[in-house]
Amino acid sequence: MNPSIELGGQLGFWTLAPFACMLLAVAIMPLACGRWFERNLNKGIVAFVLGVPTVVYLVVRFGSLGLENAAHTAQEYVQFIILLFALFTISGGIYVAGNLVATPKTNLGFLAIGAVVASFIGTMGASMVLIRPLLRANSERTHLKHTVVFFIFTVSNVGGLLTPLGDPPLFLGFLRGVPFTWTFRLWAEWLLATALLLVAYLMFELCYYRKEPAPARRIDAADYVPMRLKGGVNMLLLALVIVTVLFSGPLAQAGEAIRFPFVRELVLVVLAVLSLVIGPKDPRTSNLFSWHPIIEVAVLFAGIFATMIPALALLQAHGASIGLSHPWHYFWTTGGLSAFLDNAPTYLAFTSVAQGQVGVDTVGALISTDLIARLGFSPADFLKAISCGAVMLGAMTYIGNAPNFAVKSIAERSGLRMPSFFGYLGYSVVILVPIFVIITAVFFL
Numbered sequence: 001m002n003p004s005i006e007l008g009g010q011l012g013f014w015t016l017a018p019f020a021c022m023l024l025a026v027a028i029m030p031l032a033c034g035r036w037f038e039r040n041l042n043k044g045i046v047a048f049v050l051g052v053p054t055v056v057y058l059v060v061r062f063g064s065l066g067l068e069n070a071a072h073t074a075q076e077y078v079q080f081i082i083l084l085f086a087l088f089t090i091s092g093g094i095y096v097a098g099n100l101v102a103t104p105k106t107n108l109g110f111l112a113i114g115a116v117v118a119s120f121i122g123t124m125g126a127s128m129v130l131i132r133p134l135l136r137a138n139s140e141r142t143h144l145k146h147t148v149v150f151f152i153f154t155v156s157n158v159g160g161l162l163t164p165l166g167d168p169p170l171f172l173g174f175l176r177g178v179p180f181t182w183t184f185r186l187w188a189e190w191l192l193a194t195a196l197l198l199v200a201y202l203m204f205e206l207c208y209y210r211k212e213p214a215p216a217r218r219i220d221a222a223d224y225v226p227m228r229l230k231g232g233v234n235m236l237l238l239a240l241v242i243v244t245v246l247f248s249g250p251l252a253q254a255g256e257a258i259r260f261p262f263v264r265e266l267v268l269v270v271l272a273v274l275s276l277v278i279g280p281k282d283p284r285t286s287n288l289f290s291w292h293p294i295i296e297v298a299v300l301f302a303g304i305f306a307t308m309i310p311a312l313a314l315l316q317a318h319g320a321s322i323g324l325s326h327p328w329h330y331f332w333t334t335g336g337l338s339a340f341l342d343n344a345p346t347y348l349a350f351t352s353v354a355q356g357q358v359g360v361d362t363v364g365a366l367i368s369t370d371l372i373a374r375l376g377f378s379p380a381d382f383l384k385a386i387s388c389g390a391v392m393l394g395a396m397t398y399i400g401n402a403p404n405f406a407v408k409s410i411a412e413r414s415g416l417r418m419p420s421f422f423g424y425l426g427y428s429v430v431i432l433v434p435i436f437v438i439i440t441a442v443f444f445l
Contacts, residue, residue, distance in 0.1 A: 002352065003068045008310075008317025010062065015310035018054045022307045023340055025050070026300065026399055027421040040295045047303025054307050069309055073345075077305045079265060080168055080344060081298050084124050084402050086241055086268040088294045090275040091121070091128035093234040095283030098227035102138040104205040107147050110134045111154045111201060115194045118159030119166040121238050127156045127403040128410075132287050133227070135414050140219045143208035145418065148411050149427050150201040156403035157395035158197060161190040161388065165245055167401065169338075169347030169390040175248055176348075177364020178383070185380075189388050189443055196435045231283035237275050244268060293409040297402045301342060304399065308341050315349045324353060327377060327385035328444035334386045335393025335436070339428075343394040343401055347386060354382040385444050392436060396428045397421065 025046050029037040036042050058066030100106050110130055118126035134151060138144045160166025163183055164174035170183055229235075244251070244267050255263040315337070324330055334350040351363045358372055358379045366383040394400035398408055398421060408418050419427060 002316065003065060003072070004313045005316045005352070007058070007062060007065055007069050008313035008315070010065075011310050011314055011317075013314065015054075015057075016314070018050045019304075019307040019311045022047070022050050022303050023399070031420055040292065040299055043296060044299045047299055047306070051303040051306030054309065058309060069313065073305055073309050075261060076172070076345065077302065078262060080305075080342075080402075081301065082262075082265040082268050083122070083168070083171065083245075084297065085294060086272045087122045087125040087238075088128055088406065089272040090234050090237045090241065090279075091125045092287055092289045093231045093275050093279040093283050094129050094238075095230040095286045096129065096133040096227055097225070097230055097286070098133070099139075099223050099225040100133075100137040100227060101221050101224050102141050104202060104209050106137060107134070107205055108198060108202055110137075111150060111198060112194075114151065114155030115159035115198075118155050119162035119190075120242070122165050123156045123160040123167055123401065124403045124406065125238060125241075126159065127151075127407050130155060131407050131410055132414075135411060135416070140216050140223065142212060142216055144416060146204050146208060146427075147201075148407065148416065148418065149424065150197065150204070150431075152404050152407050153395045153428075153432060154194065154197045154201070156407055157401055158190065158193045158392050161186050161193075161391045165242055167391045167394070168342075168344035169394075170387060171245070172344050172348055173351070173363055173383075173387070174245075175252075176351075177362050178367060179364075180246065182367050183387065186384060186387060189384070189439060192442060193392060193435060193439055196438065197431075200431055200435070230286070231280055234275050234279050234283070237271050237279070240271055241268060244271070288413075290413065292413065293406040296409050297405050300399070300405065301402060304342055305345070308345065311341065312345050312349050316352050322353075324357070325375065326444070327381045328440050329385075330354065330382050331385040331389040331436075331440060331444050332393075333389070335389030335396070338390045338394045339396030339400045342399070343390040347390040350386045350389075351383070354379070354386060358382065381444075388439065388443070392439070393432075395432060396425070398424055 029046070037046075055070050058070055060066070110133075114126050114130045117129070121129070131148075131151060134147070135144075138147060157167070160170070161183065164170045164178070164180055166183075174180055244264060248264055251264040251267065252261075255261045322333065324333060330350055334346060338346045348363075351366060354366060355363065358366070358375065360366060360368070360379060366379040368379045371378050395404070398404045411418050418424070
């Protein structure tokens with residue numbers, strides 16, 4: 001039996017409490033004690049106090065079963081954070097010089113380009129490369145908050161739907177047998193969601209741009225500097241990250257041969273270190289590069305990964321009783337939990353539920369398009385819904401996807417006052433929910 005399912009069958013629902021407290025801490029502490037919680041050390045204290053007792057309880061109470069689940073989660077966390085670390089570090093050495101005039105056309109172009117690039121250098125890579133020039137271009141604007149929120153929606157989430165490089169859940173699916181090119185079949189879902197987001201953004205942007213004071217527009221136009229790219233060697237290193245991910249299978253086999261499961265991660269760390277050693281220093285200086293955002297992501301998600309072990313185990317053990325029978329059920333349940341759980345393990349939990357429902361042993365087998373008569377759908381219908389739900393609805397909160405928090409952190413360190421956890425959730429409900437209803441009606445009913 002799957003160790004997570006076995007553990008979930010023995011856990012009480014009270015074990016969800018640490019995870020609920022972790023979510024509440026992320027949501028409430030920035031409002032209740034913002035200065036204290038701003039420090040990564042204090043975030044680490046919260047993650048430690050909630051995460052470590054959870055893991056200790058599982059190991060002490062359930063012995064080898066608890067240890068196996070904790071070790072498996074720790075391995076996934078290492079894979080998750082090192083990929084993000086490599087993308088963050090290398091992209092931080094790429095500087096898009098210049099200062100464009102922040103017209104609606106310019107800002108729309110940033111979002112559109114980011115939505116395409118995100119699938120090939122990852123939502124984290126695209127976010128880190130583009131957020132700083134976007135903030136710089138809009139530095140004279142008085143209305144900027146909505147642009148960063150839509151940037152998170154589009155570049156940090158929806159844009160990553162087309163390849164396993166784009167978003168961590170698709171990367172985990174790739175590691176478990178989903179062909180690299182399979183996600184290209186999601187192009188129609190990606191295109192419609194992206195188009196709707198860009199149209200919605202343009203409506204907001206035109207409204208806010210009309211409110212911009214004339215002096216701000218004049219200063220913005222006077223500060224125009226053409227764009228050019230610095231740190232070309234890091235572009236090569238990003239390409240090598242892509243190659244490394246493409247060769248995950250052979251690297252995993254090599255790791256099994258030498259009994260070291262992190263060969264791919266070691267290569268990624270080497271590429272990140274090379275970026276720091278041989279890459280030019282000026283781009284990082286110009287980017288005001290700081291380790292604070294990735295440390296914040298690493299600390300908070302360590303607590304989230306630890307406390308959500310019981311949550312995911314309970315979900316996998318009792319998921320079949322939820323009554324999921326149609327693709328749209330999977331889209332909304334995967335997406336709804338991805339907004340508050342991390343979307344990568346949530347993807348794995350619901351692919352496990354789908355595997356049991358359609359009667360296959362691996363995630364890779366869910367790509368089959370053969371119709372299952374008793375269900376009226378093919379396994380691929382469920383996998384598409386799970387993939388879209390995990391990637392798209394990860395945009396619903398700051399904690400749904402790691403780049404969300406990184407972009408928020410960079411924007412705030414540049415002096416922009418970003419929406420609170422609940423303020424951002426308000427944007428999501430008003431803007432994203434109607435878009436996802438349309439996606440459901442077109443593709444998953």
